[in-house]
Amino acid sequence: MSDLRYWLTLSAVPSLGGFRIGKLLGRYTPAELCHMGSEELAGIGFKPAQIRALLHPQQARIDRCLQWSEMPDQTILSLADPRYPTLLKEIASPPPLLFVRGDPACLSFPQIAMVGSRSASLDGRESAYEFAAALVAADYVVTSGLALGIDGQAHQGALRNGGTTVAVLGSGLDKVYPAKHRELAALIAEQGALVSEFWPDEAPRPQNFPRRNRVISGxxxxxxxxxxxxxxxxxxxxxxxxEQGREVFAIPGPIQRPGSRGCHALIKSGAKLVESPVDIFDEVGALTECAKNNQLDRRLPQPENEKLPFQALLATVGSEATPVDVVAERSGQPVHEVMMQLLDLELQGLVTAVPGGYIRSRRG
Incomplete structure (x- = not known):
């Protein structure tokens, strides 16, 4: 029996959550658990229904999952897989298995989650799109839940600006929900990844979505x-x-709008008020470095002696939004030349246009 088959057998045991599995895996491997007898399993706390599921697994369903993982661009990651994202592994109850369609490596890149109302206002939808565009320009992956409204706009903002985006589903990957976003899901799988802790054939259920949300933040x-x-x-x-030690940000809105009240409540509770992407970057440095140090780097390293273009102008742009006229004054160049150089730098991913001017991206 393959290691993945043991993991699937264990994850199919009813009412055996990620926290409990984590404690068991501190003492036993999945293979050892699958080879125990009923008395031994009862002795370590397994209930009769759980023992039956472990001793008599649904082999046909497990076979279908294994066949699913053999299809192009489809992967199952166990907690023991070195590609399993490090930050997610550190939460209190990490999913024992992740089903992935797309590039599993991008799950380990630094990510900013973007979430919000399904019935978002026009302003909210525009903010989601614009923030996502700025985040991917600064080399972050945009992660969301594929829902209508804010989630969909966040994914679109990342995709249409050449970035990477991850969608975490509350259903199996063969049961994309909502159906209206099936085409969007296909695009995300090409330019990032779809991910779920639920088996591919599992339909969306209300109780799945809070579990989905902890993966988005994790x-x-x-x-x-x-x-x-x-x-x-x-x-x-x-x-x-x-609870997971992540930073929380909220965009304020008009006090008359119901969709603003949740954000305002978060800000009152200590979330950082955000007016531009620059407000985010300085707050997530430590975890970003942690993610970078543990990621599977899919990008080619730059030669050490490679010189960045327009270095004098680039030196005038920092982590806070710098207006074009200030860049021109600092660099001693005409505004029209500065605009051309900034456009060139933006196309190369070295600076990012944000409200109020330009910021230097992490690659720059």
Whole structure:
């Protein structure tokens, strides 16, 4: 029996959550657990229904999962897999298995989660798109939940600006929900990854989505709530983020708008008020470095002697938004030349256009 088959057998045991599995794996391997007898399993706390599931697994369903993982661009990651994202592994109850369609390596890149209302306002949708574009320009992966409204706009903002995005589903990857976003899901799998802790054939169920939300925050170095009602799944994600030691950010809005109230409540509770992407970058440095140090780097390293273009101008742009006229004054160049150079630098991913001017990206 393959290691992955043992993992699938263990993960199919009813009412055996990630926390309990984590404790068991501190003493036993999945193979050892699968080879124990009923008395031995009862002795370490397994209930009769769990023992039956472990001793008599649904082999046909497990076979279908293994066949699923053999298809192109489809992967199952166990907690023992070196590709399993390090930040997610550190949460209190990490999923024993992750089902991935797309590039599993991008799950280990520094990610900012973006969540918000399904019935978002036009302003909220535009903010989600613009922030996602700025985040991918600064070499962050944008992670969200594929829902209508803010989630969809965040994914679109990343995709249409050449970035990477990850969608965490509350269903199996063969049961994409909502159906309206199936085409978007296919694009995400090409330019990032779809990920779920649920087996590929599992339909969406209400109880799946809070579990989905803890994975969204667990993968990320910070969570940005764009627009949310006082009682919403977005605030559940923010709560998980705080429990996991992640930074929480919120965009304020008009006090008359119901979708602003959840963000305002978060800000009152200590979330950072965000007006531009620059407000995010300085707060997530430590976890970003942790993610970078543990990621599987898919990019070619730059030669040490490679010189960055327009170094004099680049030196005038920092981590805070710098207006074009200030860049021109500092560099001693005409505004029209500065604009051309900034455009060139932006196309190369060295600076990012944000409200109020330009910031230097991490690659720059």
């Amino acid at each position: 993968l990320s170095v910070g969570v940005l709530v764009v627009e949310a009602a006082p009682k919403s799944g977005s605030l559940i994600t923010a709560r998980y983020a705080l």
